[in-house]
Amino acid sequence: MKVSIIGLGKLGASMAAAFAHRGFTVIGVDVNQKSVDAINNGRAPVQETGLDEYLGKNRERISATLSHDEAVLGSEVSFVIVPTPSDDSGAFSLQYAEWAFSQNGKALRKKNSYHLVVLTSTVLPGATREGLLPILEKESGKRVGRDFGVCYSPEFIALGSIIKNFLNPDFTLIGEFDERSGAMLESIYAEMVENGAGSARMSLENAELTKISVNTYVTMKITFANMIASMCEQLPGGDVDVVTSALALDTRIGGRYLTGALGYGGPCFPRDNVALSFIAGKLGVDSSLAKTTDTLNRSIAERVTGNIAKELKPGSTVAVLGLAYKPFSHVTEESQGVQIAEALSRRGFRVVAYDALSQEMSVAEHNWSFLVLDSLGECLSQSEAVVITVPAPEFAELSEIDFENQWATVSVFDLWRTLRNRLSKSPRIRYFGSGLGTDEKLEPLRKLWTGKSTALPITNAS
Ligand SMILES: NC(=O)c1ccc[n+]([C@@H]2O[C@H](COP(=O)([O-])OP(=O)(O)OC[C@H]3O[C@@H](n4cnc5c(N)ncnc54)[C@H](O)[C@@H]3O)[C@@H](O)[C@H]2O)c1
Structure with missing residues (x-):
């Protein structure tokens, strides 16, 4: 044919x-x-x-x-x-x-x-x-x-x-x-x-709605996992991977797009979500579910940057690894990596960035406020802090020795937890994995529950 x-x-x-x-x-x-x-x-x-x-x-x-x-x-x-x-x-x-x-x-x-x-x-x-x-x-x-x-x-x-x-x-x-x-x-x-x-056959209008519904549903799922990740960060021993792996066992939920890391980006997800809100509005239907997803997603880069900034000396050099919206892509549209690099720059940090496909990104046309370097090694050798924004295999293969430079310790913000097993116990590295809580986080829960338990009447069971 x-x-x-x-x-x-x-x-x-x-x-x-x-x-x-x-x-x-x-x-x-x-x-x-x-x-x-x-x-x-x-x-x-x-x-x-x-x-x-x-x-x-x-x-x-x-x-x-x-x-x-x-x-x-x-x-x-x-x-x-x-x-x-x-x-x-x-x-x-x-x-x-x-x-x-x-x-x-x-x-x-x-x-x-x-x-x-x-x-x-x-x-x-x-x-x-x-x-x-x-x-x-x-x-x-x-x-x-x-x-x-x-x-x-x-x-x-x-x-x-x-x-x-x-x-x-x-x-x-x-x-x-x-x-x-x-x-x-x-x-x-x-x-x-x-x-x-097989094919799902239907009317033109049902198919048009199906297409944007699929992407909007996935954006909600990603955003839900990101909310659970944020909650895990506030729990003693909180671990988003433990929670989402268990959620994935429930066949009503499934594990795809449930990692709990950074927000979604690229040329389709963000705009399909917004378009669904638009058409729902025109049909007189409340689309707050999709709108909230979009609002939360757009707030992630700023929130993550705030958390990173709290841990660093003003003006230090930060390496941002990953500028495309996902691994193996050169597309930077709505990319969390670019948003984080820009936000760190605005806060006065010197930002150097690396992406394996940066040659195909027309860097000069973007007018970014940070430097894009050709080599990953060069990026790491200059930086007192490193932010990993995509789960690229190239970054997952890094080991402690790759972070050795003039500073006694290097802070690594591993937003997809790809280096968790390799770096989290290293004495030279201050490791921050997204979606992971620490024991210091016990306090808010202790306050909450101790308060409640002392308020309860003490009864003698015998
Ligand atoms: N890229 C994705 O990930 C993706 C995923 C799902 C759906 N889509 C949808 O597919 C469509 C195309 O996306 P794309 O990423 O391939 O776009 P693109 O910009 O990469 O390519 C579009 C091509 O169409 C050509 N073109 C424009 N007007 C034309 C005309 N009248 N006659 C012939 N050629 C013409 C352009 O020169 C260009 O080469 C969009 O509606 C997009 O939303 C894209």
Whole structure:
């Protein structure tokens, strides 16, 4: 089967590679000549794990063009994966999708056979049917359901593992205009997935809500674990890993995204959560659950920085390890590492930062108030304190000797507890693991319960 992918960014280029890997013939379209050229030369237009390799290996089945006509006329189905950036209200803007749909509509006008248009970009409930579908009908002069089909089918992928997630999803989500559209897409996915995952088929609006509900639910789960971590820090011997590992045994809860560490970041979670609040408000529904999650998440970097600052001499040099929002990514959007580094800088500390992928972060464009160094060793040798912001294997492999420098002791703030076993007993290191309490924390509880027990009447059981 021939598929076209409109938008060859992080998601679109990865989908093109995955489809070709599964034997589909793929025509990609982008408005950016550089992306088109890269694909035609078998190279990745964006940085993503395995993308270069998959594109290179399947080169004979992938081509790219600037022309929507060529793509639509040369394929049976088009996936539209263009940006839907958040606007000031928290909603997702349709400006790029509208343009892509009008181009697709014009191409459909020239086509004599049935074509399926699948919107993959994240949109809010109602956007596909009310915002975009009329553009296709107007520009093509054709009728949905009769001449062409429409689905809304977002992907549940994580940056850094897009191709793997795409080929091995938990399920594929299909919002369908009608039975024919949904059945066609379901059969395409059945050929495409490697793990036999089934499809959840539903109306366009239910699928639009499902997509943002999944991400918003996960943000609540992360934030809940972070609240438990903060409570553990105030308990004698408190240990968030002990508590969440037990919670994970309950099948109603499960262990994923329940670590209790820093907040969530990146290009999807924060904005999907805000967008859900926006649409709930428009529907007259109270969304305080999602709003509170967002507020708590945005407060974490400042709170953590306050705790770190209390332990350090003013003006000391602090190394922040990890600037991307997660390991193996170069994306710094809404990253806790960047927020903590900036907040420490504002408090007068000299901050030096390291990230394995800093070369791909366009550091000069960010105007950050801290220094980004190329070498982890250089960062550690200058610093009296170290803050680890992501659970990257590279940081988990550090040992006591790596922290040796001119200072007699080095403070390590291990926000994912990756070095707990290696460093917490070291005499040269003041180790602070997030979500861990100490015996000094006994006092508030003693006060609470001693007060209560003395107030109780003493009865003689005999
Ligand atoms: N990146 C993620 O982790 C992720 C995850 C889930 C969902 N999404 C959603 O997928 C969509 C795309 O995200 P992305 O990260 O791939 O974006 P991106 O910015 O990396 O890529 C978008 C691409 O679309 C191209 N484009 C824009 N208008 C076009 C048009 N009219 N015709 C052809 N090409 C056009 C751009 O040049 C760019 O190459 C967004 O709605 C996003 O919310 C992204």
